[in-house]
Amino acid sequence: MSETFTVKAEAREQVGKGAARHLRRNKMVPAVIYGDKQPPLSIAIPYKETFLKLHAGGFKTTIITIDVGGKQIRVLPKDYQLDPIKDFLIHVDFLRVSSRTVVTVEIPVHFENEDAAPGIKANDGSLNIVHHHVEVHCPAEQIPEAFTVDLTGLDIGDSIHASALKLPKGVTLTDESDFVVATIVPPMAEEVDEIEEAPETEVTAQGDESEEK
Incomplete structure (x- = not known):
C-alpha cells in the first residue's frame, strides 16, 4: 500500500x-x-x-x-x-x-529482470507492454502500490497474462479474462530499399513524312 x-x-x-x-x-x-x-x-x-x-x-x-x-x-x-x-x-x-469501503482503482504494472530474459538479452527482442496499469476492486485500506512482473527466463514469443499477477488477499481484477499484460517480441527487421535499375530504352522520334507529288 x-x-x-x-x-x-x-x-x-x-x-x-x-x-x-x-x-x-x-x-x-x-x-x-x-x-x-x-x-x-x-x-x-x-x-x-x-x-x-x-x-x-x-x-x-x-x-x-x-x-x-x-x-x-x-x-x-x-x-x-x-x-x-x-x-x-x-x-x-x-x-x-473507511475500513468497509471497497474502491475501483488502476494499479501500475512494473517489470523487472529484463537482463535475465533471453528473448531480450540474447536475441535482441523487446518488451511490448500491452497494459501499463490494471484495474482492480479492493478495500480502500489495502490498495496495492504496484504489481511487479519478473521477466526472468522469458524468450521471444512468450506472453505475460493477468493470471501471473500476484494479487493480495481481497484484491480482484475487474476484467475476469486472462488478458495479455505484455509480450516479448522479436527485433524489428531492417527494411532495405532495393533500387532496381530500369533497363535503358531508346526513344526514337519519328516525324511525319509527306509525299511529294
Missing part, C-alpha cells in the same frame, strides 16, 4: 468561480469531499504540497488524511482538474473511505 500522508485544509463556505480564483491567488486549491452517505464538504487545500504529491506518482491510489479544523477525515483522491493551457491544478475531488 502507498504511504499515507496528512493535509491540513480549510472549510470553505463560498463556492463558485470567483471564490475559486480567490483561493488560487492565495496558493490554495478548491476541493470537495463526498461519499460515505454524508453531505459533500467543500474545502481548500495547499496548492504546492498537493501539486507535488500529484506529480510524485500514485496520487489516486494513496489514502490521505485531511485535517479540517481538527477533524480527521480519511479520503482517496478520485479526480482532479488541470488548467488546459497552463497545466496548473484547479480542483480535486476526494472520496471518504
Whole structure:
C-alpha cells in the first residue's frame, strides 16, 4: 500500500468561480469531499504540497488524511482538474473511505529482470507492454502500490497474462479474462530499399513524312 500522508485544509463556505480564483491567488486549491452517505464538504487545500504529491506518482491510489479544523477525515483522491493551457491544478475531488469501503482503482504494472530474459538479452527482442496499469476492486485500506512482473527466463514469443499477477488477499481484477499484460517480441527487421535499375530504352522520334507529288 502507498504511504499515507496528512493535509491540513480549510472549510470553505463560498463556492463558485470567483471564490475559486480567490483561493488560487492565495496558493490554495478548491476541493470537495463526498461519499460515505454524508453531505459533500467543500474545502481548500495547499496548492504546492498537493501539486507535488500529484506529480510524485500514485496520487489516486494513496489514502490521505485531511485535517479540517481538527477533524480527521480519511479520503482517496478520485479526480482532479488541470488548467488546459497552463497545466496548473484547479480542483480535486476526494472520496471518504473507511475500513468497509471497497474502491475501483488502476494499479501500475512494473517489470523487472529484463537482463535475465533471453528473448531480450540474447536475441535482441523487446518488451511490448500491452497494459501499463490494471484495474482492480479492493478495500480502500489495502490498495496495492504496484504489481511487479519478473521477466526472468522469458524468450521471444512468450506472453505475460493477468493470471501471473500476484494479487493480495481481497484484491480482484475487474476484467475476469486472462488478458495479455505484455509480450516479448522479436527485433524489428531492417527494411532495405532495393533500387532496381530500369533497363535503358531508346526513344526514337519519328516525324511525319509527306509525299511529294
